[in-house]
Amino acid sequence: MYGQHEQAGAAQAYLASLEGRLTADGCATRWEDWSGVPVLVGRRADFRMRWMATKLHLFTVAAAVPEITVATVSAFTDQVTKYAKDHKGGLPVGLQNGIGAFPVLVSDRVDPAAVHWAEEQQRLKFACMTRPVVVDSGRQYVGMYRGKPALGRVYASHFVEKGTAYFYGA
DSSP states (O other): OOOHHHHHHHHHHHHHHHHHHHHHTTOEEEEEEETTEEEEEEEEEEEEGGGTSEEEEEEEEEEEOSOBOHHHHHHHHHHHHHHHHHHOOSSOTTSSEEEEEEEEEEESOBOHHHHHHHHHOOEEETTEEEOOEEEETTTTEEEEOOSOOSTTGGGHHHHHHHHHHHHSOO
16 A cells, blocks of 8 residues: 555655756755745756846745645745745846746645646746646656747746756656
8 A cells, every 4th residue: 555654755755856956957955944844945047148148047946745736836836936036136137137936846646737737838927937847746747838938938948958857857
């Protein structure tokens, strides 16, 4: 029988491997306590001339939760977006600076509607581009948007490249 301890272990193992992939890619990582939930925070900044000479501050914030629903991933996405904006520092957003975020939830109990919600589009809120990621640790499935939206299109390949390396282990 697959018990609760093993299920939680799979989510924790995923977060540990994610932390290793973030660190290997040059992200600064740390663990924070968000209302009693351990949350992995990874951060990096990249500058590209092809991005109209802007710097993109990319935040990856991940947590294991008992269950992922559309409401859960939507609320977490809002929290991560606010966190990224509050912790970016430096020049205001828009002055050669952009913010991107990967809000990542991991669980073995995942509503298929939550996966669809994450895969359907990039979210834009508070001058921050977010690509929510839903990880079903039981099925070993990762759901995230991999397209090129109209707003923020110039960053799309960067998001897909980083998302593939971080969440799919490629």
